[in-house]
Amino acid sequence: MTVLAIENLNVVFATEGGDLHALRDVSFKVPEQRIVGIVGESGCGKSTLINAILGLLAENGRIASGSISFEGEDLAHLDDKAIQDLRGPRLSTVFQDPMGALxxxxxxxxxxxxxxxxxxxxxxxxxxxxxxxxxxxxxxxxxxxxxxxxxxxxxxxxxxxxxxxxxxMEPALLIADEPTTALDATLEVTTIELLKDLQAEIGCSVLFISHHLGVIAELCDDVVVMYAGEVVERGSTRQVFGNPSHPYTARLLDCDPARQSERTRQLPTIPGELPDLRRRPEGCIFAARCDRRMDVCAAIPPDIEVVPGHVARCFLAESQ
Amino acid sequence: MYAAASDPKRARLAAVQRLLREPLGVFGVTLVVLMLFGAIFADWLSIYEPNKISPRDRFQGPSWDHLLGTDQLGRDLFSRVLHGGRIALSVALFSTLASLVIGIVLGLIAGYGPRWLDNLMLLFFDSIKSFPTVMLALALVTLFGPSLTAVVIVVVLVNVPGYARIIRTQTLALKESEFVTAALSMGASTPRILRVHVMPNVVGPLLILASMDIPVVIAIEAGMSFLGLGVRPPTPSWGAILNDGFTAIRDTPWIVLAGGLPIIITTLGFTFLGETLRDVFDPRLKGRG
Structure with missing residues (x-):
């Protein structure tokens, strides 16, 4: 059973500088009793995604197309009152800042x-x-x-x-929006373990948002890698971390300080910056920063299934 | 915040204790209690009918028979002052309460509602504020005639814009706070969020402000009655007593004193009380304003 299935979700914000395409063709699933991690750098659309699921998009934002099916109901087309009734009993959230959450x-x-x-x-x-x-x-x-x-x-x-x-309220889905980011390292570990225990006990699914790769690897069954409003790669944590098939995932893993095996004076970074989503570049969203860019990247790459359940949006990804 | 806050009852007690430790606070409380006592028990404390005319006793100076003397119609001023206190304090308390309720509701709507409604309401508040109080009072009395209701309406109109603006600003800030988002994400409805999460966070400072505004309200009532825009004669009001004595101020100054002193005492009492309350509940503000 799938608790949450998002398909081809597009979210657009109307801004003074034109429409901002915050989420583009986002698809992934949260199966029952699984913990799914969403990872990506700041501004990649993680928070927009949560707000879209919760029906709490800012006034200038709207779901342009796609569906968010939660326990058989499409949240993208549900009226406010109906979503409000789901929030709390079926769908609940933990936020980043514990100081302000109470x-x-x-x-x-x-x-x-x-x-x-x-x-x-x-x-x-x-x-x-x-x-x-x-x-x-x-x-x-x-x-x-x-x-x-x-x-x-x-x-x-x-x-x-x-x-x-x-x-x-024993929800079916807990959305955890960087719940450990504001905590120090030791607390982070205990909180992660606590979440894992509680999830097993209550039997809910968890959508866990973080930019901390170690936490994702530790906690999550599946992982969704987001970049500039797109899901560039998704699959089981073992698959994605073991066989990263999108250059962005690979670079992201390279940048994780915990994975550095030797001392360096400078930690690796990904050169360049996030594209302006009001003027989205043609073709692959990551092309401008990609070190394995090809001519074909001027077109939008298809979602290629590397192994069943492991999908990467890149021409380089190969089905095995 | 202080350590005792874990127990609300104890925290409240501690606040009262601190209030009573401030000399100015004790002074304010004493004056206010005295005035309230006089107003509540006016019927028992006054020997004479406040409106009873007795031409033989007119313009008598203070004596044991008439503690504050008598006015041009021979009415006992002490009795009139006590009964006038009833009017002053009930108008002050009732209209402040009404302003608070209306101000809080409008402020919450402006702060939490859609932007266009907010702008519309701000325009409304600002246009009311731009009227001088006396002109507003004159205009209303011209429309409805002089009465206590007119006084209350003037006070509410004068107070509401300020209160609503304070509530609005704080609501705007709280709207973005994480615990409101958290409540939203737990399915709380808008009325619920306003009632459970926003209200308790905004009313405290407003209550203190309102207690400091009570003297202003008393002055408005007295002023309007003095001008003949408030209570109708022969109903006793401090402002009306002042007006009665005004014409005879050279020969019989005690009438003006009888009307003026209670205004001064009550105003001072509520001001001291309000300022001490503010200091007690928000020690950071001490010594300011």
Whole structure:
């Protein structure tokens, strides 16, 4: 069963400088009980993708074409009220900044009770569920924690509370938008392990956004590599990391400091910068920065399936 | 934020304690409580009917019989001041409350609603603000006639634009905050977000501002009544008493004093209270403004 299937999704923002094509023919799937990672540098469209799924695109943005099918319903064509009813119980989100994700003037207990406003449980039962969730994310003295305010917790604890809140309604899909980026390295590891445990326990799928390759490799079953609003490569984490078939993925892996085997004075980078999406270059989106560019790259490359499930949008990719 | 915040009750108690540690705060509280006491128990405290005319006793100076003397119709000024306090304080409290409610609602709509509505409402606020208070009062009284309702409407019109603007600005900032996005992503509806997440974050500062505005409201009521635009005679009002005494100020100054002193005392009391409240709840602002 597929929980989330995105097909040929195009998102366009109307800006003063003309239409900005933020997402172009994005397709991928999140199967049931799997963790799918989305990786890409800043500005590649990760956040736009999340907002499109959640139905929270900015006012000037719209889904131009394509479909986002979630549990059999097409979110791209659902009205606002219907998507709103899915957010929370079926589809929930953890955000990047744990400092800002909790309302500073409301106690944690009340915020957790607020999330359950749709259920008819009595107050005490809701609190009991909140305590149970806080225990699951390993908040010490959970009963007391309900009475506290967000500023009384550390950043890591706040992020765990945010995760507890997101998983409280046992959603089918958890979207985690760089949930570990604002945390330090040790916390990052524990948070990742926690997410993995909770995912297995609740049995939900996770869409995990990050620009940290190590975290993706550690946590995710599948990975989607995005560049400038396009999915350039997707497949199982093992396949994509082991046999990168798009030059961008290969360069990205080369740039990961964790993969450097010898000391260098300068870490490798990918020369050039992201293209202006208002004036999208013809042909391959990565051509301008690609070191293996060919004449044929002036045309848009097809999605080539390297092995079943592993797809790269590049002329160089070869079916095996 | 302070350490005791984990328990809201204790935090509130600590705030009250700090308020009572400030001499100015104690002074303000005392004056306000005194005035409230006088207004609430006006019927018991006054020996005379506030509106009872007694031509034989006109223009009497302060004495044990008439603590503040009598006016040109022989009415006991002490009784009139107490009953005038009722009018002043009830107008002040009611119209401030009304301005708060309307200001908060309009501010939330302007801050959270679509851009065109925001612009329209700002234009509306600014046009109201551009009227001088007295001109606004005159215009309204010309339309509806002098009455307490006219006073309340003037006060609300004067206060609402400022309150709404404060709420609007803070709402605009909170709209982009991550916890609002988080609430949205958890399926909260717009009314729910405004009520649960935005409101509690914006009302605190506004309440303090409103308590500092009460003296202004009292002055507006007194001023309008003085000009004959507020309560109708013979209803006692501090402004009306001032007006009664004004013509006879050379021979019998106590009438003006009887009308003026309570205005000064109440105004000072609420100002001190408001400023101390602000300092207690936001220590960073101490010594400013």
């Amino acid at each position: 309302n500073p003037v409301i106690s944690v207990g009340r915020q957790m009770r607020n999330i359950q406003y749709r259920s008819d449980l009595a107050r005490a039962e809701k609190d009991a569920r909140s305590i149970d969730m806080l225990r699951q994310v390993r908040i010490p003295d959970a009963a007391q924690a309900l009475k506290r305010y967000p500023h009384e917790f550390s950043g890591g604890m706040k992020q765990r509370i945010a995760i507890a809140m997101a998983l409280m």
